[in-house]
Amino acid sequence: MLQRQPTRPTFGWDNLAGGHAAGLPAVDDLPHTRLLTSGRAALFAAMKALGVQAGDGVLAPSYHCPTLVAPLRAAGAALQFYPLGPDGLPALDAITPAARTRALVAAQLFGLPRSLAAVRAWCDARGIALVEDCAHSFFGQAGERPVGHWGDLATASLSKFFPVAEGGLLAAARPLPAQALQPAGARAQLKAWVDLLERGSAQGRLTGLNAPLRALFRLKNGPPRAPSPAAPGEPDEARMLAECDLGRSEQAAPALTRRLLGLPRGRIVTRRRAHYDMLHRLAQGLPGARPLSAPLPAQAAPYVMPLWLDAPEPAETAYAALRAAGCAVFRWDRVWPDVPDFPDDHGARWRTQVLQLLCHQDLDDAMLTRTCDVLTDALKT
């Protein structure tokens, strides 16, 4: 059976070893933090903390994962999309905010955080709050400030950096307004442990326990089920919202999430950096493709190595081949309904011309090599 590469960190004994310090700033260095169940939940909480009311305007990037947009809509925001410049930052000159615009959400993409000095100044001049979405960038220095320190609020997605079943973080330099959260409950607490053991053993990361745990989970789950096919047609907003599963946005995270946040961080940063470097090097030899960004900056713990494809990708080529081969890769081609076509929007190009090759700590060299082999074959044809 096809062994899928993990698209997020999985717990293994090696998580317990290595240096505790990340050696880089992190979003949870901010003095005020609230642990939630996901990055989505953190964005929803950010809207609530800013007092966004139904119909208030919120600026969101044209290049996005639907889970960035859904929580803004769920909070009642009237969305106004903005185009991106070549650096992935808001193309500020192209934005005329509507009346009642309360916030701009800017994503620190790919785990390669950037200075938001110009965005901060633009927001300040207009009395608009800045939400720094650090889902891709839990660690790093973003120009003159540590990541997360540009926004009035910062949000993070913990499952992209830590082996947690679920976790998100809302963080700020100033005290956060109170938010009523339902307690996680016994079922969610237990599920967090089951998920940790199930994913860890499935990936062979729990030496000594892998075989018995796998047998146990096979008994529990029965034969593997084929994924259900996507519903036909262009998704409308209601379907996008439903697919983003915001159900647990107002629940506290399970206790295990907090414990796993305390794991040694040195390995996370070192291995991500090494994986990025390897993908960056291998990508130099790919036909019709090249790394989107320069070699890794010194103060970053990347989420993905973004790969630029010279030709826009129709649905059935390299990306499809990578997915079919079980490689850890994403493409943000699912766009929220009614995003306008902006002239010269890099975000729009990136939807079909950027592949996000994951480089998290629990991938290994053989997996990355395979990804580049599959890509080489697909791009040659």
Ligand SMILES: Cc1ncc(COP(=O)(O)O)c(C=O)c1O
């Ligand atoms: C930029 C960005 N923001 C927010 C999210 C939502 O994070 P989560 O999956 O933890 O809800 C994602 C998820 O992919 C993301 O890429």
